[in-house]
Amino acid sequence: MKTKHLALALLALPLAALASPALVFGHKSPDTDTIAGAIGASAYYNARGLETVPAAQGAPNPETRYLLRRFGLPDPKVIDSVGQDGFYIVDFSDTALAPRDFSPKGLRGIIDHHKLGDATSAAPIECVIMPYGSACTIIYELFTQRGLEIRKDIAGMLLGAVLSDTLNLTSETTVDADRAAVAALARIAGVEDPSALFSEMFRAKASLDDTPANLLHRDYKEFDINGHQVGIGQLDLLEMKDFGDDLKAKITAEMERAVKEDGLEVVMLSLNSFNEKQNALLLRARDPRLRAAIAAHFKVQDDDSLTRLEGLASRKKHLVPPLYDLIK
Numbered sequence: 001m002k003t004k005h006l007a008l009a010l011l012a013l014p015l016a017a018l019a020s021p022a023l024v025f026g027h028k029s030p031d032t033d034t035i036a037g038a039i040g041a042s043a044y045y046n047a048r049g050l051e052t053v054p055a056a057q058g059a060p061n062p063e064t065r066y067l068l069r070r071f072g073l074p075d076p077k078v079i080d081s082v083g084q085d086g087f088y089i090v091d092f093s094d095t096a097l098a099p100r101d102f103s104p105k106g107l108r109g110i111i112d113h114h115k116l117g118d119a120t121s122a123a124p125i126e127c128v129i130m131p132y133g134s135a136c137t138i139i140y141e142l143f144t145q146r147g148l149e150i151r152k153d154i155a156g157m158l159l160g161a162v163l164s165d166t167l168n169l170t171s172e173t174t175v176d177a178d179r180a181a182v183a184a185l186a187r188i189a190g191v192e193d194p195s196a197l198f199s200e201m202f203r204a205k206a207s208l209d210d211t212p213a214n215l216l217h218r219d220y221k222e223f224d225i226n227g228h229q230v231g232i233g234q235l236d237l238l239e240m241k242d243f244g245d246d247l248k249a250k251i252t253a254e255m256e257r258a259v260k261e262d263g264l265e266v267v268m269l270s271l272n273s274f275n276e277k278q279n280a281l282l283l284r285a286r287d288p289r290l291r292a293a294i295a296a297h298f299k300v301q302d303d304d305s306l307t308r309l310e311g312l313a314s315r316k317k318h319l320v321p322p323l324y325d326l327i328k
């Protein structure tokens, strides 16, 4: 008898009560702006009485994980579908960056700071796209425009995202709105020194607590240059001094091994230090004359002391092109 009553009661529930909250999520390969954006936008929609839940198309990266732990927020749930009950997108508007089952029918809103993509909707939606340095700056403004309070933990997460996407307000994309958002969010989150928070985020992202092989391959590409295989890794550092002699010895040993055993003619590791805006290179080559020629061009010392080159070096722009002349 009891089961029968329960079944009747369930049938009587209005359909809306059975619907799950709408998902709010950012782009594929989520970065900090995309995950903080999903969390912040979901909080903003919920503060207006909507029912949403933040989600992400992948696990948070080390920088994002650092911020989630620091401000005591749970990881958003990982999804590979837009779900059944409508969805909001943040930090993108290109369907190539959405789950495969993206459909205009489910799209309810967009908050973004990129060029307008190809996403479209079946019904009118909320859409806010601004040319700011971070999607989270827009979310800060949306809260403010409606006079809605931003929770302390949410403010911390949004702050971290604006710092991340604007490289501590130094990127070319940074605008006054980003600077204003950082000042206001830091006050709400109780963060006295946003630059110190940025350094901690950077250290989490650029953690050197890994094996020499993983560090060499963290951001690594192989090129065929005039028939010779060349491997070039890039490693971001907060400061050059983070890369100590002990680590240098271990990584050069790994590079030596790669030249001897992996069929590579040349292996390079490019170190970019963010605070000093400097680059240094480590170099190994099978042929000593080739090593000498490349070393002379990039001013790499024979003893592996880290030669400081002016400014940050891009693999594509500064490192690869001269190799076509040097490697014959």
Ligand SMILES: [Mn+2]
Residues within 6 Å of the ligand: 033, 034, 091, 113, 133, 134, 135, 165
């Ligand atoms: Mn972004």
